[in-house]
Amino acid sequence: MNPTPSPAASGGAPPLRLGTRRSALAMAQSGLVADLVREVTGRPVELVEITTYGDTSREHLAQIGGAGVFVSALREALLRGEIDLAVHSLKDLPTAEPEGLELAAVPRREDPRDALIARDGLTFAQLPPGARIGTGSPRRAAQLNAWARSLGLDIETVPIRGNVDTRIGYVRSGRLDAVVLAAAGLIRLGRSGEATELLDVDHVLPAPGQGALAVECAASSVALTARLAEIDDPSTRVAVTAERSLLAALEAGCSAPVGALADLLGDGQAVTEMRLRGVVGTLDGTTLVQLSTTGPVPASPSEAADLGRVLAAEMLAKGAAGLMGERAL
Ligand SMILES: NCc1[nH]cc(CCC(=O)O)c1CC(=O)O
Numbered sequence: 476m477n478p479t480p481s482p483a484a485s486g487g488a489p490p491l492r493l494g495t496r497r498s499a500l501a502m503a504q505s506g507l508v509a510d511l512v513r514e515v516t517g518r519p520v521e522l523v524e525i526t527t528y529g530d531t532s533r534e535h536l537a538q539i540g541g542a543g544v545f546v547s548a549l550r551e552a553l554l555r556g557e558i559d560l561a562v563h564s565l566k567d568l569p570t571a572e573p574e575g576l577e578l579a580a581v582p583r584r585e586d587p588r589d590a591l592i593a594r595d596g597l598t599f600a601q602l603p604p605g606a607r608i609g610t611g612s613p614r615r616a617a618q619l620n621a622w623a624r625s626l627g628l629d630i631e632t633v634p635i636r637g638n639v640d641t642r643i644g645y646v647r648s649g650r651l652d653a654v655v656l657a658a659a660g661l662i663r664l665g666r667s668g669e670a671t672e673l674l675d676v677d678h679v680l681p682a683p684g685q686g687a688l689a690v691e692c693a694a695s696s697v698a699l700t701a702r703l704a705e706i707d708d709p710s711t712r713v714a715v716t717a718e719r720s721l722l723a724a725l726e727a728g729c730s731a732p733v734g735a736l737a738d739l740l741g742d743g744q745a746v747t748e749m750r751l752r753g754v755v756g757t758l759d760g761t762t763l764v765q766l767s768t769t770g771p772v773p774a775s776p777s778e779a780a781d782l783g784r785v786l787a788a789e790m791l792a793k794g795a796a797g798l799m800g801e802r803a804l
Pocket residue numbers: 542564565566567655656657659660684685686687688
């Protein structure tokens with residue numbers, strides 16, 4: 476981090492306009508990034524609320540084109556010069572970077588795991604027969620159903636959507652026995668205490684990029700992009716690059732039942748290797764293709780992307796393509 480510039484240096488600078496969705500989670504994420512951006516630029520940052528189609532539509536995500544609908548309005552505002560930077564959940568960001576935009580920074584990742592919020596403090600294994608678990612994500616449905624089968628549990632996954640409050644509300648009102656959400660979202664909203672279990676990634680691999688934020692700019696904002704590089708976390712960047720490259724090489728969209736997680740492995744002294752795990756499955760969890768590969772820590776994002784492509788090729792050779800056609804209801 477740079478030392479804070481003197482008041483004189485920042486005195487006349489106009490505020491940077493940071494575009495954000497207006498959900499509580501988006502505002503929390505944007506607030507975090509705004510603090511980081513103020514630190515490295517010494518400039519004031521103002522939040523500009525942008526409404527996206529994903530926020531107003533009541534249709535299911537898979538039907539309106541997946542989580543990319545949350546992203547496009549922010550990207551259009553960037554391209555029109557109405558905002559200087561946009562903050563997205565990286566897992567909602569389509570893998571193809573549009574012409575004229577740049578993924579300027581991926582700050583340090585929050586916990587990538589999924590969290591269970593169940594009634595009566597229950598864990599997954601304690602859910603009663605016939606338990607109904609809400610999730611709009613085919614990835615979560617596939618892995619929860621597979622996990623339940625391996626435990627001899629009888630559960631039903633129920634498609635739901637809505638913001639974090641709405642989804643937790645299904646449990647509080649008694650309409651569902653449990654819901655599954657990203658731990659990172661709960662943590663950023665100060666609601667991690669409501670989780671009754673953090674799901675082990677051996678059972679439920681998160682979405683590629685889950686828990687990480689994406690700070691996007693117009694490619695023409697050269698000076699700003701250079702400053703934002705200071706809030707980029709290189710370890711997070713290589714991990715999410717491998718995960719997203721796996722997703723892209725599977726030619727799966729963000730609403731496909733694909734999970735991926737890269738983590739850096741160490742010997743206690745130093746990081747020595749990166750492991751990338753991936754999963755694709757049918758919604759009912761009867762068939763999963765789950766593979767892992769471990770290699771030297773990538774020296775660059777492009778090397779990380781290679782690891783993603785290698786694992787994708789292995790998954791495709793095991794029939795992954797045939798499992799990705801299914802959509803959530
Ligand atoms: N698809 C919605 C979405 N996009 C990002 C997050 C959580 C934050 C994150 O994963 O970084 C969520 C909510 C959820 O999955 O529970």
